[in-house]
Amino acid sequence: MADFPSLGLSDWLVKQCKQLGINKPTPVQENCMPAILQGRDCMGCAKTGSGKTAAFVLPVLQKLSEDPYGIFCLVLTPTRELAYQIAEQFRVLGKPLGLKDCIIVGGMDMVSQALELSNQPHVVVATPGRLADHIRSSNTFSMSKIQFLIMDEADRLLEQGCTDFTKDLETIMGILPAKRQTLLFSATLTDTLQELKNIAMNQPFFWESKSETRTVEELDQRYILTPEKVKDAYLVHLIQMFTDEHDDWSIIIFTNTCKNCQILTMMLREFNFPTISLHSMMKQKQRFANLAKFKASVFKILIATDVAARGLDIPTVQVVINHNTPGLPKIYIHRVGRTARAGRNGVSITLVTQYDIHLVHSIEEQIQTKLKEYPVVEKDVLKILTQKLESTDFDEKKEINKRKQLILEGKDPDLEAKRKAELEKIRSQKKKFKQRIQEDIQRQKRGQLKKKLMKRKQLKKKKAAQATV
Numbered sequence: 001m002a003d004f005p006s007l008g009l010s011d012w013l014v015k016q017c018k019q020l021g022i023n024k025p026t027p028v029q030e031n032c033m034p035a036i037l038q039g040r041d042c043m044g045c046a047k048t049g050s051g052k053t054a055a056f057v058l059p060v061l062q063k064l065s066e067d068p069y070g071i072f073c074l075v076l077t078p079t080r081e082l083a084y085q086i087a088e089q090f091r092v093l094g095k096p097l098g099l100k101d102c103i104i105v106g107g108m109d110m111v112s113q114a115l116e117l118s119n120q121p122h123v124v125v126a127t128p129g130r131l132a133d134h135i136r137s138s139n140t141f142s143m144s145k146i147q148f149l150i151m152d153e154a155d156r157l158l159e160q161g162c163t164d165f166t167k168d169l170e171t172i173m174g175i176l177p178a179k180r181q182t183l184l185f186s187a188t189l190t191d192t193l194q195e196l197k198n199i200a201m202n203q204p205f206f207w208e209s210k211s212e213t214r215t216v217e218e219l220d221q222r223y224i225l226t227p228e229k230v231k232d233a234y235l236v237h238l239i240q241m242f243t244d245e246h247d248d249w250s251i252i253i254f255t256n257t258c259k260n261c262q263i264l265t266m267m268l269r270e271f272n273f274p275t276i277s278l279h280s281m282m283k284q285k286q287r288f289a290n291l292a293k294f295k296a297s298v299f300k301i302l303i304a305t306d307v308a309a310r311g312l313d314i315p316t317v318q319v320v321i322n323h324n325t326p327g328l329p330k331i332y333i334h335r336v337g338r339t340a341r342a343g344r345n346g347v348s349i350t351l352v353t354q355y356d357i358h359l360v361h362s363i364e365e366q367i368q369t370k371l372k373e374y375p376v377v378e379k380d381v382l383k384i385l386t387q388k389l390e391s392t393d394f395d396e397k398k399e400i401n402k403r404k405q406l407i408l409e410g411k412d413p414d415l416e417a418k419r420k421a422e423l424e425k426i427r428s429q430k431k432k433f434k435q436r437i438q439e440d441i442q443r444q445k446r447g448q449l450k451k452k453l454m455k456r457k458q459l460k461k462k463k464a465a466q467a468t469v
């Protein structure tokens with residue numbers, strides 16, 4: 001197995017790595033770093049937690065130390081928290097260089113960002129939306145001398161999901177020099193391969209970790225079958241079990257909406273679990289503060305939407321719980337990848353309701369692994385259900401939360417309720433009308449049939465009468 005010097009890495013960087021406990025390159029580093037140091041474009045696809053960040057940070061720092069000039073490297077990433085994490089890796093590994101970095105993400109002060117950009121940082125780490133805003137609104141910085149464009153979680157950047165980066169990426173690409181090195185990394189590159197190849201035009205070096213499975217071996221992947229209605233009781237039971245047995249464990253719970261994030265946080269706090277949330281409806285400063293508290297283990301439980309599904313590297317996370325079964329296998333891969341990182345062990349548990357079985361099958365097919373059932377003592381879950389959930393008038397809280405949400409959306413809850421009731425009335429009238437029409441048709445059909453049968457009977461009678469004559 002190669003070591004860092006044999007891959008062409010300078011002594012000062014090898015020393016920096018050692019200080020961080022990075023002694024031997026991981027496969028993605030071993031394979032991609034020489035190609036990057038040779039000046040090639042590179043696409044690296046390796047499992048979650050396998051060291052993809054250092055695979056691009058180290059060669060960029062080496063090249064930067066040889067010829068620092070202007071804004072040298074631009075890193076694009078889909079989420080704000082991830083941008084800070086990547087910038088920190090650059091800062092720590094590039095300390096001896098006196099590296100100047102700049103983070104450009106939404107939700108933070110635009111004026112101070114513009115100032116930082118005009119100060120010619122070596123490395124800019126950005127989310128596409130905010131960087132595109134800066135490009136459109138000012139001409140105080142230039143990216144024309146950029147040597148490296150890096151797209152971390154590259155497949156997500158190209159996806160046209162709920163956040164579509166296409167327009168912003170076009171704006172950004174428009175000011176970058178054609179002559180540059182482009183590096184694309186993710187744990188799930190394959191389904192956007194062609195689009196990515198168009199971005200890395202220089203016959204990119206492509207490396208993908210060869211493995212039957214798409215999740216790491218150290219991850220124990222489980223599921224619990226639960227009726228939708230009592231899912232939360234199972235969740236409480238799981239957390240109770242983990243917190244009773246391991247006081248140093250952190251848990252991330254993924255759920256599908258910001259609203260559910262809030263509701264679950266409220267519910268788990270009722271049970272006195274140290275819970276904090278992270279979702280896109282929160283103010284950015286609060287998002288950073290909550291994540292910092294979770295990383296520092298002030299709060300052991302983080303409830304998050306998929307804004308936290310990709311890239312976040314928090315070594316203390318031992319358990320990932322999917323409160324909803326992810327609709328796409330890719331999302332599942334990234335979510336459960338928040339644990340069992342860098343060779344550590346971890347557990348993931350997916351709550352599967354009667355409506356989600358087909359989703360589990362497609363996840364299993366993609367990851368080439370069968371999820372195992374997580375044993376649960378039903379009696380204990382039932383206890384939670386009857387004692388606590390009922391006594392905390394949870395339904396009432398849900399209703400209050402619904403009303404709060406509507407107010408936040410600028411709607412009047414009472415008017416909305418009225419509107420909903422009217423809609424319901426119209427729907428039920430429509431249903432009744434349809435039913436009536438169908439009944440009429442049936443009646444007509446029955447009438448016609450009756451007539452036919454009568455005719456046939458009469459004909460038979462007639463024939464019989466003729467025969468006797």
Ligand SMILES: Nc1ncnc2c1ncn2[C@@H]1O[C@H](COP(=O)(O)OP(=O)(O)OP(=O)(O)O)[C@@H](O)[C@H]1O
Pocket residue numbers: 021022023024025026029046047048049050051052053054186187310311312313337341342
């Ligand atoms: N060669 C190495 N030896 C030991 N640990 C390493 C090495 N390289 C990186 N690490 C550590 O491994 C952890 C995971 O790395 P990183 O966050 O880069 O993973 P990733 O492959 O980008 O994962 P994801 O796909 O989830 O974004 C980090 O804490 C990092 O410091």
